[in-house]
Amino acid sequence: MKKLPVIVGFGGINAAGRSSFHHSYRRMVHEALDSQDTAPMFEGLAKLMGVDKDEHQYMLDHTLIRQIESHIFDINSVELHRKTTMRSNGKSIQFQIAKKQLPDNIPANWTTEDTDNNLVNVTVTGELEVMTKDTYTPEVTSAAQLPTGFDPSVLYTSRNQPKGLQLTVYGASDAIRSLGIQWSTILEHIDPSQISVYAGSAIGQLDEFSGKGLQQAMLKGGRVSSKQMPLMLSQMPADFINSYMINSVGATGANIGACASFLYNLRQGLNDIQSGQARVIIVGGAEAPIEPNVIEGFKAMGALAEDAQIAALDNTEKANNRRACRPFSDNAGFTMAEASQFFILMDDELALELGATIYGSVPDVFVNADANKKSISSPGIGNYITVAKAMALAKNILGEEGIKQTYAQAHGTGTPQNRVTESHILNEVAKTFNIEKWTVAAIKSYVGHSLGAAGGDQLVASLGVWEYGYIPAINTIDYIADDVYDSNLEFCMQHKFAGNKGENMKATLINSKGFGGNNATGLVLSPQVTMEMLTNKHGQAAIDKHAEKNVTVKAAAKAYDDSVINGELSVIYNFGTDVMEGNDLNITQQGIELEKFKNQLKFEPENPFADYC
Incomplete structure (x- = not known):
């Protein structure tokens, strides 16, 4: 029997605000919530943005997709x-x-x-x-920027670090502190190598402190710095977490799958938990691509929504930047976004032992390539396979009636090609599994396309549904395009109530499609379903004991959330502390003793290939 990886913490930031404790989710569905739920969201946003907490309209206007603001770069010059x-x-x-x-x-x-x-x-x-x-003046002036006024560089000594890595430090710190459990406490319960960190950036770091600076320095009469080359690498977010945040000697890396990178990394982490290699994983991604050269590169591919095209859709002279991304309606292209999203998962036994808050579980992520095709950037057959596999697993877990209480978090980029190909995929799978009207959400209409972090944006929104009950509407469209397949689909045109704490939705399928034929679909089970499964496996006594421990954990997590809402912004960044070298460990035939860790790193005592020997 496989171990069930459960989500116990999450954090980060995107154009809707801070991820932890559903703040960014509440920004997306604020119209459907009462003031008691939105007040902390606005107060927290105000502290992030440096404005008065009563300036609600300013906060609404300076979040989500909008015209690129001058602190990013001057679009007029x-x-x-x-x-x-x-x-x-x-x-x-x-x-x-x-x-x-x-x-x-x-x-x-x-x-x-x-x-x-x-x-x-x-x-x-x-x-x-x-x-x-x-x-x-660029032909593309829309982007999903972080809330105006938020600057991660001022939260720690970040001199000459690319913005993507600054966002990594912020996002991973937010996730770790959302746990309500000290990281040192977790380490007391596990072998120090039973941690895996998989995180990255789909395109690497490409600002002046990294890739762009490296490539342009000599041509502009400058000099290449010692940091530009290493800090531009795609796996650097994982490296920063290991070396400066959690002091990890566990497995690490970055699986890069273009726009599906987040789910690729999640899949790698799940495999480690289910194989027993890891008991705790941190997965995620950070992307800061709102740079003129990056925008020009995607525009040259015909991938981005240009101002003139947006205006033509509305038969106006000026583009409505707020409605640049229009999934499954008549549209023109995707909208670039910056974001940082990180999640912490544990095996179910450890989560119960520690009293961790369980936000849901991820039984599997499926990845399949497109096979032969005419264009490397065009969609192929791989995404049909990943969505169908995920739905088949959902049916095995939830039953034939249970899968009718699921919905799709579509990739939903807002491109003409995506609206046709993804809708056909989702529609065919819904038809095959006898779902008459499968609900489809597409949150890129709010937060744009953050490339390697995009799947994390979708997962954050999904967890919010299971706290506040609303599936976010596709808020930028008035109708579904004629070429969209929808005989068995129901696209969310308004916020859809899914019951108290989203109890009417037992699971969601998070879908990602990436350039080059990188397809991934993850099945995420609701916290209610997850707890039912854990009760069946471990018994009610274990669940009751977990609930007792969870009271303290939730109180600690809430104290962190309250501190951030009150403006106490800080990050975890331990540069040069607790450094270990060769003399700080003792290697034996049974394992390795590390000076900075309480528990020993143990070797496998048995021959795993005994049947072959």
Whole structure:
């Protein structure tokens, strides 16, 4: 029997706000909630954004998808260089530069003359190639930016770190502190190697402190720094968590699957729990792609919704940036987003032992490729397989009637191709499993497409349904496009009430489709279903004992939430502390004793291949 990986903590931030304790979820469905539920959300947002807690309209206007704001970059004056060839027009070209600025290899058509003040007179015969500065206004000005005023760099010593890693530190800290259990307490109950961290960025870090800076430095007359190369790597979020946040010697890595990367990492973590390799996993992703060069790259692919296209959809002259992403309606492309999402899961036995709060469980994530196809970026057959496998597992767990109480968290990018292909996939699976009207949500209409963190955005929204009861509407559309398959689907056009604490929905299928044929679908079971399964396995006495311990855990978690709502923003970042070297461990034939850990790292005592020997 497999162990059941249960969700015991989550945190991060996206365009809707802080993830932990359902703050970002409440921003999405605030119209459906009463003031008692929205008041803490607004108060917490106010502290993040640095505004008064009564400025509700400002907070609403400066969250979710909107026009790119000047603190990201000035959309009216994006800098670029244009290649220019100067010609002498019958006369030589003359100029003066500092001697230290002369190239090491002086062109053949240059003559130079030193002056007395370390300047050089240069005469050029013929042509001179130069780069001239210019500015432009991009054709894409919509993005799902973090709440205006939130700056993760000020929360710790983050000098010269890419924004994606700053978001990692914030998001993983939020998740760890949401547990209501000290990390040191968890370590007392496990072998120090029974932790896995799988997290990354689909495109790596690409700002001036990482990839962009590395590629542009020499062409702009600058120098490459020692940090740009390593900090741009896609697996660096996992590395930061291990080295600066949880002091981990467990398994680590990043599974990169384009826009399905989050679910790829989740799947890797689930496998570790179910195989017994890990008892605790941290999975997630952080992405900070709202950079002019990244936007231009996706625009060149025809993937993004351009302003002119958005305006044409509404028959207006000016684009409505707030409605840039329109899943399953007439649309033009996806909308770039920045986000950081992290989740902590344990095996069911450890979660019960520690009294952890159980938000749901993830029995499996399915990943399948597209097989042969004409274009590497076009959809293929793989996503049919992943969704069908996930639904088959749901049927095995919930029964034929139970799967009718599920819904789909669609990838729902807002592209013309996605609305056709994904709707056909979901519709065919609903038909096959006799679901007459399968509910479909698409939360990218609020928080855009955060690439490697996108599946985390979907999972956060799903957990919110099981606390406040509403499946978020696709809030940017007025109708379903004619080419969308919907005979067996019901797209959420308004917030859909799913019962008290979402009790009418036993599970959700989180779907991701990525460039290159990267498909993943995860089955997430509700906390109610999860607890029923744990009761069946462990007995009511174990559940009652867990409930007693959970009182203290919930109180500690609430104290953390209250502190953040009150403006006490801080992160976990332990640079250079508790460092261990070769002399700080003792290797025996039974395992390894580590100076900074209470428990020993134990070797496998038996031969796992005894049947072959």
